[in-house]
Amino acid sequence: MRMVSIASGSSGNCIYIGSDDTHILVDAGISNKRIEQGLNEIGLKGSELSGILITHEHSDHIKGLGVLARKHHIPIYGTQETLEEIAGTGSLGKFDTGLLTPVRPDVDFFVGDLRVKPFRIDHDAVNPVAYRVQRGEKSVAVATDMGHFDQYIIEHLQGLDAVLLESNHDVRMLETGPYPYYLKRRILGDHGHLSNETAGRLLNCILHDKLKKIFLGHLSKENNYEELAYETVRLEIDEGDSPYGASDFSISVAGRDRMSEIVYV
Ligand SMILES: [Zn+2]
Ligand SMILES: [Zn+2]
Secondary structure, three states, X not given: OEEEEEEOOOOOOEEEEEOOOOEXXXXXXXXXXXXXXXXXXXXXXXXXXXXXXXXXXXXXXXXXXXHHHHHHOOOEEEEHHHHHHHHHOHHHOOOOHHHEEEEOOOOOEEEOOEEEEEEEOOOOOOOOEEEEXXXXXXXXXXXXXXXXXXXXXXXXXXXXXXXXXXXXXXXXXXXXXXOOHHHHHHHHOOOOOOEHHHHHHHHHHHOOOOOOEEEEEOOOOOOOOHHHHHHHHHHHHHHOOOOOOHHHOOEEEOOOOOOOOOEEO
16 A cells, blocks of 8 residues: 555645555545645546545545545545535535445445545544555554544554554644634644644554554644654654654654655555
């Protein structure tokens, strides 16, 4: 499999995961034009996509979905509640709702030769999920938009070969920053977003010898910056009680406006 972040951040998310024969996206939260440009950079066309996995209905995850679905007629996977929200928003324009394919948390399904496991995350959306994608012995996951993590999340992120994990904000930047009080409470709450520190603590619970790549993603534009996320997460790993240090792993930030490197697992 290979995995590449086409865009990741609070302004738009779109992650490609694929094998030789099957190509999927996790979220389509940037313009269709940018999605197609990203796919072109890895030698693909939008028409070659086999499916789009949607985590939840927030616009930074579905912005390009309407155009993509209309143009290429690609099946869209998400929980029933998420799909109902998507079908109900006028912002995506008209598209064939027959493409909407409901999935259930913890019930695996196949898209081509990729086995997909949706799992629950706590976030202020109707029924959000993250996705783990497996082919043979290899697995990768995209886990963003969660207010906190628990044993259930840790278990679903064990044994991965690559992960894109949310590292949304620096708590001090958020607390002292310009956001209104209610929004600060929302982001810091159990149904908000993972801070840099919390991302590091979660990583400490899932690190293992074969974890080849860690992408830090879904960074807030206002309440974080790349070096801070990177250094904070590294510090949490170095100071955490896992047997590993940050330098044992390849860690990088998945950018808002640029493609990440391609990871092969
Ligand atoms: Zn969200
Ligand atoms: Zn989001």
